[in-house]
Amino acid sequence: MPTALAAKELLKENVPVRKSVPEMADAHCHIESFSMDVVRASVEQGVSVIIANGVDTASNIKTLAMCDGKNVFAALGVHPEYAGMPDEEIERNIRLIKDNRKSVVAVGEIGIDVTYAKTAEALERQKLIFSRFVGLAVELGLPVCVHSRGAMEEVFGILKEHGATKVQLHFFEGDESQALEAERRGYMISVPPMESGKRKRAIKAVSMRSLLAETDSPVNGAVPRDVEKSIRIIASAKGVPFEEAASVLTQNTRRFFNIGVASLMR
């Protein structure tokens, strides 16, 4: 006969141990090409906050429809790749954001990308559209999700012109000194699941409070669940346990996108 204590131990052994998954947040991805099942699977696997970005008219409409305001939140904007869309369509997207102000947690994805600008005029157009949406975000009191490729200084300039302070530098590509300048301005450095020595130095330079983890899925990570890799990159650069990094980064995401307040407003 086992003693009471031994029986308890035996019982413990027979109970399947569910490995507890820390809460995670994906601060930037695109869900319009996913089925809702794929999105729900990431939520069930611990990604309790997903910031889904629209890039053009169709994706803004679809993203908005797929967001539940509980785990999946919409950021709407016009990506620099689509800055060439007609003015009326730009206005239509601005109206969509204004009309859905209570369901939208940020203006994005917006920005400047030199690889999509084949001519000087195309680059000017990107800057104009970016400036328009930054102004809209400031007017509505929303944060911005910024895409910058080969345009960090121009991006910094336009953000400053508008006095934008709630800024996520998505897929951060800058160096250490640009990361420090961003932090000084109160911007957030958003880290994708892709390792780079330059980005690691930037992560080390700023405080944990200035960091966000993202997948940019399906472009970089495959699904929002892959944010675990971005968190691991940050945890290793900072020399902190994964669980601690996951917890701080989730809090940063909630704070930055004002998620508690947005849920209450609904």
Ligand SMILES: [Zn+2]
């Ligand atoms: Zn993106």
